[in-house]
Structures are given as C-alpha cells and as structure tokens.
Amino acid sequence: MIGVPLASFGLFGEAFQFVFEGREAETGGVTVGGTSQVLELAAKQFEVTILALAVAILLALPVGLLLGHYGRGEFLAVSAGNAGRAIPELALIALMAAAIGVGLVNLVVALAILGIPPILTNAYVGVKQVDRASVDAARGMGMTEMGIIRRVELPLAIPTIMGGVRTAAINIIATATIAPLAGILTLGDFIISRNVYGDAGVLAGAILVALMALALEGALAGLQWAMTSRGLKLNRS
Amino acid sequence: MTDVLAAVDESFFTDRSGGSCIQDNKLFCPGWVADNYDRYVEPTLQHLVLVGSAVAAGFLIAFALAILAHRHRFLSTPFLAGTGVLYTIPSISFFFLLLPVTGRGALTAIIALTAFNLQIIFRNITTGLRNVPSEVTEAATGIGMTRSQILWRVELPLAMPEIIAGLRIATVSTVALATLAVFANGGGLGTEIVTGSNITFKTGIIVAGSIAVAMAILFDGVLLLIGKLLAPWKRVAA
Numbered sequence: 001m002i003g004v005p006l007a008s009f010g011l012f013g014e015a016f017q018f019v020f021e022g023r024e025a026e027t028g029g030v031t032v033g034g035t036s037q038v039l040e041l042a043a044k045q046f047e048v049t050i051l052a053l054a055v056a057i058l059l060a061l062p063v064g065l066l067l068g069h070y071g072r073g074e075f076l077a078v079s080a081g082n083a084g085r086a087i088p089e090l091a092l093i094a095l096m097a098a099a100i101g102v103g104l105v106n107l108v109v110a111l112a113i114l115g116i117p118p119i120l121t122n123a124y125v126g127v128k129q130v131d132r133a134s135v136d137a138a139r140g141m142g143m144t145e146m147g148i149i150r151r152v153e154l155p156l157a158i159p160t161i162m163g164g165v166r167t168a169a170i171n172i173i174a175t176a177t178i179a180p181l182a183g184i185l186t187l188g189d190f191i192i193s194r195n196v197y198g199d200a201g202v203l204a205g206a207i208l209v210a211l212m213a214l215a216l217e218g219a220l221a222g223l224q225w226a227m228t229s230r231g232l233k234l235n236r237s
Numbered sequence: 238m239t240d241v242l243a244a245v246d247e248s249f250f251t252d253r254s255g256g257s258c259i260q261d262n263k264l265f266c267p268g269w270v271a272d273n274y275d276r277y278v279e280p281t282l283q284h285l286v287l288v289g290s291a292v293a294a295g296f297l298i299a300f301a302l303a304i305l306a307h308r309h310r311f312l313s314t315p316f317l318a319g320t321g322v323l324y325t326i327p328s329i330s331f332f333f334l335l336l337p338v339t340g341r342g343a344l345t346a347i348i349a350l351t352a353f354n355l356q357i358i359f360r361n362i363t364t365g366l367r368n369v370p371s372e373v374t375e376a377a378t379g380i381g382m383t384r385s386q387i388l389w390r391v392e393l394p395l396a397m398p399e400i401i402a403g404l405r406i407a408t409v410s411t412v413a414l415a416t417l418a419v420f421a422n423g424g425g426l427g428t429e430i431v432t433g434s435n436i437t438f439k440t441g442i443i444v445a446g447s448i449a450v451a452m453a454i455l456f457d458g459v460l461l462l463i464g465k466l467l468a469p470w471k472r473v474a475a
Contacts, residue, residue: 010337012337085413085453086413086453087413088412090417090419090430091442092446170325170327174330177329178417199336202333205333206332207334209330210330213327214325
C-alpha cells in the first residue's frame with residue numbers, strides 16, 4: 001500500500017515503513033516494527049519515565065522545599081545539582097544492571113537518581129529566592145510554617161521548580177532510551193539492537209524518541225504555564 | 238533481546254589477570270585495573286576530543302547567536318526556541334537522526350553533542366549581557382565608545398562570570414553524555430562500557446565511569462580557574 005512511494009525517500013522512507021507496516025528482521029524470518037510493537041515500546045518508555053520522574057519528585061521536592069524554607073544546607077542542595085550533571089548515564093545504567101540486577105525497579109531507581117539533583121537544587125533555589133517580605137507578611141497573618149511553604153513559597157517558586165522538573169524529565173527520558181541494557185525494552189531497543197531492526201529501525205527509533213522527548217517537554221511547559229499563578233504571569237510580561 | 242546482553246563468554250574473563258576476583262565478577266578488582274590501565278588510554282583521549290570539539294563548536298555558534306540576539310532583540314525568542322528543541326532531543330536519538338546525513342562516527346557524535354550544548358551556553362551569554370547595568374553602558378556611550386567597543390570592552394568582560402558558568406555546565410554535562418557516543422561508533426569511554434561482554438564486567442564499568450567523572454571535575458576546575466583569572470574584580474568582592 002503506502003510502501004512503494006515511500007521507498008523513494010531512501011532511509012527515511014524505510015523508517016516510516018518500519019513504523020507503520022513493519023519490516024523483515026535483519027536476522028530473517030519474522031517481521032519487526034509496525035504500529036503494535038512501536039506502541040508497546042513507546043508505552044514502556046513512557047511508563048518508565050513517568051515512574052522515575054514521580055519517584056524523583058517525591059524524594060527531592062520536599063527536601064528542597066524544606067532546605068530552602070529554613071535556608072539550610074545550601075552546600076548540599078547546590079552541589080547535588082553540580083554533581084548530578086557529572087554522572088555518566090551509560091555507566092550508571094550498566095553498573096546498576098551488572099551489580100544489582102536487571103528489571104523495572106532497578107531501572108526506575110537508576111533513572112530517578114538522574115532526576116533528583118536538578119529538582120532538589122531548583123526547589124531550594126526557587127524557595128530561597130522568594131521575597132522575604134511575602135513570607136513575613138504570611139507569618140504576620142498567622143500562617144503556620146507548613147502553610148507558608150505550601151501556600152506562599154511553593155506557588156511563588158513554581159517557575160523555578162518546574163524548570164528543574166523539566167531538566168530531570170529530559171535526562172530521564174533520554175536515558176530511558178538505553179533501558180534495554182537493563183533488560184527493559186523501550187524504544188531504544190530499535191536503536192541499540194541494530195542487528196535485528198536494521199538501519200531503518202535505528203532511524204525510526206531515533207525519530208520516535210526525539211518526538212517523545214519533545215512532546216514531554218511541551219506538555220511540561222504547558223503544565224508549568226497552567227500551574228503558575230496569574231500574578232506571576234502579569235509580572236513577567 | 239539485545240546482543241550486548243548476551244551471556245558473558247568465558248574467554249573474556251580468562252584472558253585477564255586478577256584470578257578469582259575476575260572469575261566471580263566482583264564489584265571491583267584492583268589487580269585487573271593495575272594490569273589493564275593501558276586499555277583506557279585511547280578511549281580517554283577519544284573522549285577528550287569529543288568533549289573538546291563539541292564544547293568549542295557549541296561555544297562559537299552560541300556566541301555568534303548571542304551577539305546577534307543582543308543586537309537584534311527580536312531574534313532572541315526564535316533562537317531560544319530553536320536551541321531548546323536541539324537541547325531536548327536526546328543525544329542518542331540525535332546520533333541516528335544524522336545517520337542518513339553523516340553516517341556513523343566521531344563527527345556524528347560531535348554534531349549531536351554540540352547541538353545539546355548550544356542552549357546552555359546561549360542562555361548564559363544572553364543573561365550575562367542583559368545583566369550588565371545600564372549605567373555602565375550609558376557611561377561608556379558618554380565617553381564616546383562605539384557600540385562594538387562597548388560590546389567587546391565593557392559588556393562581554395562584565396558578562397564573563399555568567400559565560401564561564403554556562404561553559405562549566407555545558408562541559409560537565411557533555412563529558413557525561415559523550416559516553417553514549419559509542420552507540421554512534423564515535424569512540425570514547427563508552428566503548429569500555431558496552432563493547433563485547435564489557436556490559437556485565439563491573440570493574441570495567443566502574444573504571445570507565447570514574448575516568449569520565451574525574452574528567453568532568455578536572456574540566457570544571459580548569460574553567461573555574463579561568464573564570465577567576467578573567468574576572469579579577471570578583472575576587473576582591475568575595
């Protein structure tokens with residue numbers, strides 16, 4: 001059906017054919033690719049990314065908020081962010097798989113480790129930057145410390161915090177691409193297992209991963225916009 | 238399942254010294270490292286070339302874009318959006334988007350890592366330039382400096398701390414990301430992690446990963462030092 005005209009687009013055409021119709025495996029015999037396998041692997045990559053991001057947020061956000069509120073642990077919060085960038089993703093995933101074992105839980109833990117530093121640092125910085133006058137006013141109105149964090153500092157720090165969440169999300173979804181090394185098949189399997197899927201599969205995998213990362217980033221940017229209070233948006237324009 | 242996960246073949250361990258530690262694939266075998274450190278020399282040099290080229294190219298392009306955006310404010314938004322897209326596309330995906338264009342190899346890896354860098358550096362240069370107090374540029378105009386003199390002799394020197402900060406983030410991230418270049422046949426320390434049966438060899442992963450971390454720290458320290466030399470007034474203030 002659509003296979004014939006697509007062939008004229010060279011490797012890109014073959015990649016599209018791989019995604020929509022599937023192609024014969026390089027190893028012969030079976031058909032690989034096609035919408036059902038693509039959707040299955042994409043769903044797995046999405047699942048792994050969301051799980052790891054959720055774990056990273058649950059662990060890093062409260063710590064960052066508390067440290068920022070009490071103005072303690074600046075060294076910890078800031079150097080966590082710096083050190084996090086230096087972690088080689090490939091070595092982390094490979095070591096996790098080799099030393100602790102393959103599987104979903106271990107993979108999610110490894111990916112969450114990549115997501116924690118930017119969220120922690122940005123939550124700390126975001127809260128620290130909140131105008132002290134706003135905090136004092138809230139305290140004067142009789143708000144509790146937890147109330148101040150939740151209803152004053154958190155809303156005012158949302159743009160910075162979401163910046164950290166977006167950085168974490170990009171790191172996590174990018175690294176989820178090499179998850180097949182840890183035994184979880186994501187879209188990255190098309191890229192890594194070239195001996196099975198061929199160059200058409202490799203290119204198809206690359207396109208799908210790129211689109212997925214851009215979609216996630218777009219969605220989080222939209223979420224940030226929706227979560228930012230109207231007052232902050234007015235200030236910026 | 239992927240071929241890299243194939244069972245470890247016996248020969249991989251038997252032709253290495255270290256005795257039972259290697260046979261049992263313990264977490265870390267110092268004996269093996271002492272005997273085999275030479276195999277890391279070439280991947281380390283390749284890694285240096287990947288990172289050096291990508292950061293240098295990223296800096297030159299981002300610098301040009303930032304100067305343009307500084308002169309013509311309306312360019313700032315499209316540049317930020319464009320570099321944002323390049324930043325968001327995962328490097329490992331970028332390698333193979335280039336497959337029909339540049340094929341496999343170090344060049345492909347360098348292009349993808351450069352694309353990743355652009356936004357980090359661009360954003361820091363533009364922020365640095367924007368943070369220069371307007372009184373300073375007005376004073377410079379007042380003593381008769383031209384626009385390009387103001388840029389090169391007033392604004393850029395004052396923006397230097399931000400520019401160096403951007404370079405540090407870009408460099409450290411690139412050192413970590415360049416381990417993925419092995420998937421594009423680009424060499425680097427990733428070779429010692431995934432090639433053949435290495436993926437299950439813990440000592441090898443730890444050594445390659447540690448060299449990458451050490452390289453990141455080293456680059457970070459050198460840039461920090463350069464930043465202090467280029468912005469001496471900061472030392473007085475601090």
